[in-house]
Amino acid sequence: MASQTINNYREGAEIYKGDELCKKKSIELLEELCLPKGLFPLEDMEEFGYNREAGFIWLIQKKKKDHVFKQIKRAVSYAPEVTAFVEKYKLKKMTGVKTKELLLWLSVVEVYFEKPTSEKLTFKTGTGLSDSFVASAFELHREGAEIYKGDELCRKKSIELLEELCLPKGLFPLEDIEEFGYNREAGFIWLIQKKKKDHIFKKIKRAVSYAPEVTAFVEKYKLKKMTGVKTKELLLWLSVVEVYFEKPTSEKLTFKTGTGLSDSFVTAFVEKYKLKKMTGVKTKELLLWLSVVEVYFEKPTSEKLTFKTGTGLSDSFVASAFEL
Incomplete structure (x- = not known):
């Protein structure tokens, strides 16, 4: 009532x-x-x-x-x-x-x-x-969209779109794709596969995970506001939100993560069990370098050493891995 x-x-x-x-x-x-x-x-x-x-x-x-x-x-x-x-x-x-x-x-x-x-x-x-x-x-993106069903047709259409966008044709190595949609007016695409797919781009030795549903807004040379795509850094999975060429003539493809990457450099201060506000130390994510701003033990007795990046992300590893 x-x-x-x-x-x-x-x-x-x-x-x-x-x-x-x-x-x-x-x-x-x-x-x-x-x-x-x-x-x-x-x-x-x-x-x-x-x-x-x-x-x-x-x-x-x-x-x-x-x-x-x-x-x-x-x-x-x-x-x-x-x-x-x-x-x-x-x-x-x-x-x-x-x-x-x-x-x-x-x-x-x-x-x-x-x-x-x-x-x-x-x-x-x-x-x-x-x-x-x-x-x-x-927004409702299905309305007015081109929608395709079935793995073979979805692969074909997604590859054609990547070609149209002047992007590498192997960016979506998905399996058992059930649906691919493209709303040209909104510049929005989606791909739905049966289950998550983890893929290694062997040439750059980089692991990328594709969720059952992947979405992005597209324009020439660029995928942006992506969802469902992650790349592994340290032992963390970072969301990839944009893939693009800086210029039409660029030879390199840029990957941007949802962490809002940036590099800031300040003088290092040192305290016992900890280095903080570090400069000159970076860890690699996809084709980007993330600044490591802290390396420390949580406690004097800790067996693991923690690395924290400028994005706020951190991960811990057995300290013996860094011994000579």
């Missing part, structure tokens, strides 16, 4: 029933508001209502839906009943939507673009905290 709040706005409202029609009408409304069409990934919707005069909407689904927006790796929970007041570029006074921050679920009360020209969508929680994400992460 709908809440009293919804019942207060039923009079004069447009009300739709059934999952398919509710999805269609809610997407049309998001388009009308100039908001991403994938903001309401609800399932088994029973009712969608919109009171235009009051600027109030509601969505009712059979049960709570937890959804992960994969591009930004953000979990959002939608209650059986979701409501909001709406205006162009904005949802406000929302109920029924929560986002996970650390181990806490925080209520989302507003979703909006700061400006009509903004590329990022801002989420504001009931605590006053807010965060912004690329709006494309909330």
